[in-house]
Amino acid sequence: MAQVYGYVRVSSIDQNEERQIVELSKRNVLSKNIYIDKQSGKSFERPQYKKLVRKLKQGDLLYILSIDRLGRNYLEIQEQWRILTKEKGIDICVIDMPLLDTRNGKDLMGTFIADLVLQILSFVAQNERENIRKRQAQGIAVAKAKGIKFGRPEIALPENFGELVHEWEKKRLPISEVLEVCKMSEATFYRKLREYRLLKQK
Structure with a gap:
């Protein structure tokens, strides 16, 4: 059937x-x-x-x-x-x-x-479909030219980030508390820490 x-x-x-x-x-x-x-x-x-x-x-x-x-x-x-x-x-x-x-x-x-x-x-x-892709590419190019950033917005570091890092490195502050204050995941924290240290070296 x-x-x-x-x-x-x-x-x-x-x-x-x-x-x-x-x-x-x-x-x-x-x-x-x-x-x-x-x-x-x-x-x-x-x-x-x-x-x-x-x-x-x-x-x-x-x-x-x-x-x-x-x-x-x-x-x-x-x-x-x-x-x-x-x-x-x-x-x-x-x-x-x-x-x-x-x-x-x-x-x-x-x-x-x-x-x-x-x-x-x-x-x-x-x-x-090809026209849609072209319009999207053109739109992205125009937006980038205007300085519009794509992707997730960057997480701003707290003003006392250096102090928090110092306390954590001295083992006076647990990582969980640092993450809570910074409002970020552990992976983001380590990425931000690398960026912070590179800036300090300059």
Whole structure:
């Protein structure tokens, strides 16, 4: 008996997959048949997707919210679509683009339209990602030129840092107390201590 599946991918652990899951639930995809991958932007390892592909059988139906869930670039999206529809023999429904529903138009014209739409959309998806990366790079370059610093804000040393270090070195003050006063972790304390000593040497 044919099964209905859903695939969800978010590009970082901070992104919320809820919207994709809600859309799949509206189409009666059982929660046990929803496969979710969370990953960083740099990595494209998709263990759940690979597991899903192994499970898919001819005649099954797969829902995805948008075409870029299938890959990170034009060629990869095309290749995954080919594997799923031609090799595995399943149907795919792209929720955000009703034209990309392989259940419709099984004739030559329907297949041609779906393939054409797929090529256009996967190209647009890749192009948009590249534009976003360019805008981010430009934004960072402008911000750096204005002196804006990225990353965690530097922890300021307390005015009596030298005194605290002296007392700690003389074993008159436990490290736990020094860390509490300085409001920093042990790793940060030792890093700041190295910087402090280098400054004292100059």
